[in-house]
Amino acid sequence: MEKSRLYSPKYVKEIIEKYGFRFSKSLGQNFLIDGNVVRNIVKGANITKEDYVLEIGPGIGTLTEELALNAKKVVSVELDNSLLPVLEETLSDYENVEIIHGDILEVDINKLIDEKLGGGPVKVVANLPYYVTTPIIGKLLEENLNMDSITVMIQKEVADRMVAKHGTKTYGALSVFVNFYTDPEIILKVPKTVFMPQPKIDSAVIKLKIKEELPNIDREQFFKVVKAGFSKRRKTILNSLSSYGFDIDKEIIKSSLEKANVKAETRAENISLEDFINISTILPPLNI
Missing domain, CATH: 1.10.8.100 (rRNA adenine dimethylase, C-terminal domain)
Known part of the structure; x- marks a missing residue:
């Protein structure tokens, strides 16, 4: 019998019950339970067998599994210590996945890329907690990393601000910051019903294609x-x-x-x- 995919709501519940896992509100944990959304994120990120992928916050490995099936190697950084044994079980079949316990805001990402992701360029893919979206994207863009793109699930309102053009009410400092470094595009709108537990607001998947050259300014x-x-x-x-x-x-x-x-x-x-x-x-x- 074929093993259930990790995005199956039934399988997610079984794993949660087996490990006695409790969702952390402070860590903004919401697990994806929709196969179409998972596949469309990886498709939108254009992940191929030649790609090195950095994932942030794998949860129980729902998105990680799909990335592993399509990428050359995936390194996932997980903050929650209680999820490490879960990930060890759920991703045991995938030799091209490595889990690192740590806070992505504290990790030396350049060193990680050099030592574990072939020196890059890497594609970043993540289902980001709402509360830490802006600091993480800020760190990724400001540290001069060897990246091709960042494809992340974030709060829809924040995604709208990132792609906003001047002359609109949603255009602000975040819009300018993101557009300075990248060409942003919303590739998927995601209803709150595809998460466990269900958040109060809808999400969107945004792809930030890193610009090859930046203005030579202060x-x-x-x-x-x-x-x-x-x-x-x-x-x-x-x-x-x-x-x-x-x-x-x-x-x-x-x-x-x-x-x-x-x-x-x-x-x-x-x-x-x-x-x-x-x-x-x-x-x-x-x-x-």
């Missing part, structure tokens, strides 16, 4: 401008930058905006990524 200066610009959404860009606390005269900011062809009365939500880049390169160094 990134710290750039993100200071973006953060200050969105600090008070209802203010104009001139007032936002001049009231943020930078040690710079308002007239210099106004002049810099003019040189960047950005009207002083424009709000941040109407300023494109390219214009934010221009503003940051024209402004003198911003210090507080």
Whole structure:
């Protein structure tokens, strides 16, 4: 008789009962129990037998199993110590899977890629806990990792903000940050009914394709401008930058905006990524 796939609700319940597992609200644990969603995540990530995959938060291995069937090697980082014996059983048939106990926010990912994932490039795939989505994606994008793409299940509202274009209400600092490093695309909308336990909100799978080249600019200066610009959404860009606390005269900011062809009365939500880049390169160094 063929072994049940890990996404089978019946099998998930059996495993949970066998190990006396208790879902942790603090860790945001919600396990996938829908085969179509699992397969579509791996398909959307374009995982092939040539790929090295870094997975974050495997849970009981539902997504890990599908990745293992399609990838060259999968390394999964799991924070919850109580899931390690579960994963040892559920993934015992897959020799191309390695589980690492640790917090992805504390792990030296460059070292992990070099030592366990062929030096990269890697494809990151994960069903991320809502509460830690932004810090994890921030770490992945800022650490200059040898990555091809990041395909993650996250809160739908956050995914919408990541793909938002300037001129829309959902466009903000997160949109600019993600679009600076990647070309983002929502590849799947996921109802809350496909999880155990069921969350209160719907999710989405977003694919962040890493850009091959990034603008040759002072990134710290750039993100200071973006953060200050969105600090008070209802203010104009001139007032936002001049009231943020930078040690710079308002007239210099106004002049810099003019040189960047950005009207002083424009709000941040109407300023494109390219214009934010221009503003940051024209402004003198911003210090507080």
